[in-house]
Amino acid sequence: MKNTFLFTFLLFISFIFKGVSQNEAIKIVNLKVNDENNHFGVSYLEGNKIVFTSNLLNKRGKQQFVNNTPQLTLYQGEINEAQEIVNVSPLPYNVDSSVFNLSASTFYTTDKKYIVITTNVYNTERKANLSQKASKLRIEIGEYVEGIGWTNFKVPSFCDSRYSFGHPAISPDGKFMFFASTMRGTLGGTDIFRVAINEDNTFGTPENLGTAVNTRKKELFPFISSDNTLYFSSNRPKGKGKMDIYKCKIHDDGTLGQAQLLEEPINSKFDDYGFMLNDDLLSGYFTSNRLPGKGGDDLYYFNKK
Numbered sequence: 001m002k003n004t005f006l007f008t009f010l011l012f013i014s015f016i017f018k019g020v021s022q023n024e025a026i027k028i029v030n031l032k033v034n035d036e037n038n039h040f041g042v043s044y045l046e047g048n049k050i051v052f053t054s055n056l057l058n059k060r061g062k063q064q065f066v067n068n069t070p071q072l073t074l075y076q077g078e079i080n081e082a083q084e085i086v087n088v089s090p091l092p093y094n095v096d097s098s099v100f101n102l103s104a105s106t107f108y109t110t111d112k113k114y115i116v117i118t119t120n121v122y123n124t125e126r127k128a129n130l131s132q133k134a135s136k137l138r139i140e141i142g143e144y145v146e147g148i149g150w151t152n153f154k155v156p157s158f159c160d161s162r163y164s165f166g167h168p169a170i171s172p173d174g175k176f177m178f179f180a181s182t183m184r185g186t187l188g189g190t191d192i193f194r195v196a197i198n199e200d201n202t203f204g205t206p207e208n209l210g211t212a213v214n215t216r217k218k219e220l221f222p223f224i225s226s227d228n229t230l231y232f233s234s235n236r237p238k239g240k241g242k243m244d245i246y247k248c249k250i251h252d253d254g255t256l257g258q259a260q261l262l263e264e265p266i267n268s269k270f271d272d273y274g275f276m277l278n279d280d281l282l283s284g285y286f287t288s289n290r291l292p293g294k295g296g297d298d299l300y301y302f303n304k305k
Helices: none
Strands: 026-030 039-046 049-055 072-079 085-090 099-108 114-121 136-145 149-154 165-170 176-181 191-196 219-224 229-234 244-249 272-277 283-288 298-304
Touching: 039 099, 039 272, 039 283, 039 298, 049 099, 099 165, 114 165, 176 219, 191 219, 219 272, 229 272, 244 272
Parallel strands: 072 099, 136 165, 165 219
Antiparallel strands: 026 298, 039 049, 049 072, 072 085, 099 114, 114 136, 136 149, 165 176, 176 191, 219 229, 229 244, 272 283, 283 298
8 A cells, every 4th residue: 555644445265344254255356447556445425435544646647746656536436337436527626725646535415415535735733744744534524415526625624733634424314424633542553433413513623543443553545335334544563564454343322342353355465445335335346456457556345256
């Protein structure tokens, strides 16, 4: 996974998650949309329409760079009957000029009028050194305006400019936003937090998910499935490879069960992250830079056979 957090997924083998036992086969497919660029972070907009992250390209189809690092942006597309992403085009948006990366999006409210994204912004604090100037991630919430696209982006009240906030995910009931952050109180490099979404769309106080989820390493890319299970990635010890995908049940009282490592072929010896499970609890998408791939980070579709 090539600096994915700094900017702001046929094998048959066993795999564990809700509804699938160890001896049931899972098929994974490297999607045709993949090429030499990075692809990750599938989110459904409505129906078969989705949004995902890939490299920002210039008019010649080449990657654009900031400080020798490839820029990222959001694209929209559709899922066809073969579960491939087709009809891809840039997501129309209007953001602040200080933003140079857009990634890891999600949507909330039933009408899908609002989008939540991760952006990279320059660190303008006086004490910031050169290596820190572009290191801050932040969450921004925008609304859809006909004829303009996604606009009027605002930073949530809980985002402290001294820290990074990214990889937003909304709970199925719309009552919580989960995210990764370096904010004060983290156990490791980055932890996963949740914050209550009030009825008037204001936010409560962020809560660290604690040792059931977080470690002294990095926890990133949360996703909450329709059966209220948290999926995320971590580079903690005793995994399959570098970044691995874990699951953790969210109980009715809000407490969390202990994190469990997903088996192959979802996890590999490489970086695996950006897990998204469809409402059928049997299929979805994730990202990996495993071999053989087509580019840096590729999107994969998986399905229980």
